[in-house]
Amino acid sequence: MINKKVEKLMNEQIVNEQYSAWLYLSMAAYFSDINLKGIAQWLRAQAKEEEVHALKFYNHIIDRCGRVVLGAIEEPPVKWASPLAAFKAAYEHEVKVTGLINKIVKVAKQEEDYASDTLLQWFTNEQIEEEAQTDEIVKSLELIGDKGASLLVIDHHLGKREG
Secondary structure, eight states, rough: OOOHHHHHHHHHHHHHHHHHHHHHHHHHHHHHHHTTTTHHHHHHHHHHHHHHHHHHHHHHHHHHOOOOOHHHHHHOOOOOOHHHHHHHHHHHHHHHHHHHHHHHHHHHHTTHHHHHHHHHHHHHHHHHHHHHHHHHHHHHHHHEEEOHHHHHHHHHHHHHHOO
């Protein structure tokens, strides 16, 4: 049986992961609107990945005889000042998610919920990847700026991601 404190935090994290999916879908729509379809494709794939993350928490709670309680998902922004601003927001969001995961890890360890701790180690490693990939895009956009042919190269490169 899942620890009740951990269950509560995981239920909150389901909402956070779903918000992440909505945020990335909103960013995808923004990039589609400015005709950067490759970046939009990358963000749609990222949104799908976030939904998978939510389901990992959902299934873990159910598999451990807990109760899933789905909360409301906040409306994400719909516009950014530039492609760089959008990816800076994505990076900041991933840093926030890392902090939320770390909080659950701390409580799981305190409560000696070792089964949850095993799942959370996967998320800890996943967040390293999430932060690194968004930071890489931020740094690339900082180098090339928000206009010109180089932006189209990044658009083409990110568009190769399959979802």
